[in-house]
Amino acid sequence: MKRTILELGAVALALFVMLSVWNYRSVPLYDREEQNFICVINPGYYYWDDIKNGLEQAGVEFGVHTEIVTFERFDIEKQVELLKKAAYMKADGIITLGEPNHSVLNETIQKIMNAGIPVVLIDSDSEKSGRCCYVGTDNYEAGRLAAQKLAAETGENASVMAVLSQMDVANQKERLEGFQKELENYGNMELTVVVEGEADKETLRNKVQGGPGIVSAGGCHLLC
8 A cells, every 4th residue: 555655656746747847938037139248346346336337337228138246355266156157157248357377267268258258357457368358457557657646746755655455466466566667767765565455444554554655556546
């Protein structure tokens, strides 16, 4: 008797699964007639709000479905994971950050490009990735202009502290290089210390409190 009940239960379960599969219809999250762009960025910086607003506005103007997904600051492994997911979802285009010295990220972007999905880089470029194009600042030039501005504000006579988010991030290094190179043109200006603020206001405040003339090579903001 028990065996018969178990057999009937198994048959009923099999029929239920078959009917479920037969009647299943996928429901897309967006209209596949319109293009779907995914922007993979790291949150926390105020100017990313402008990026988000501009992306959404352009989406409305051009009839494009836009989606923004985020990863923690400087977590490139998570960025790579999200990029792979975006490609798997058959996005029509991807916007993200570059990092020229991270081979895995460059290889991931290259594979996505090879799959026919254009990738546009913002904030930090990486030609090694084979990206479609880069839209953003010439970071070396930004650092150089920051040094010029600081020289003008201090009468070309100052001990300087440069504040970055992280030294191993490409756009930060590029800005610092431009900044240092420009300082060589001023005999009475010296970069005495470089501080990593880790993109955290409290950490930055603790490190620079009471410092000399300060310029942020990370965002080219004059703080002194």
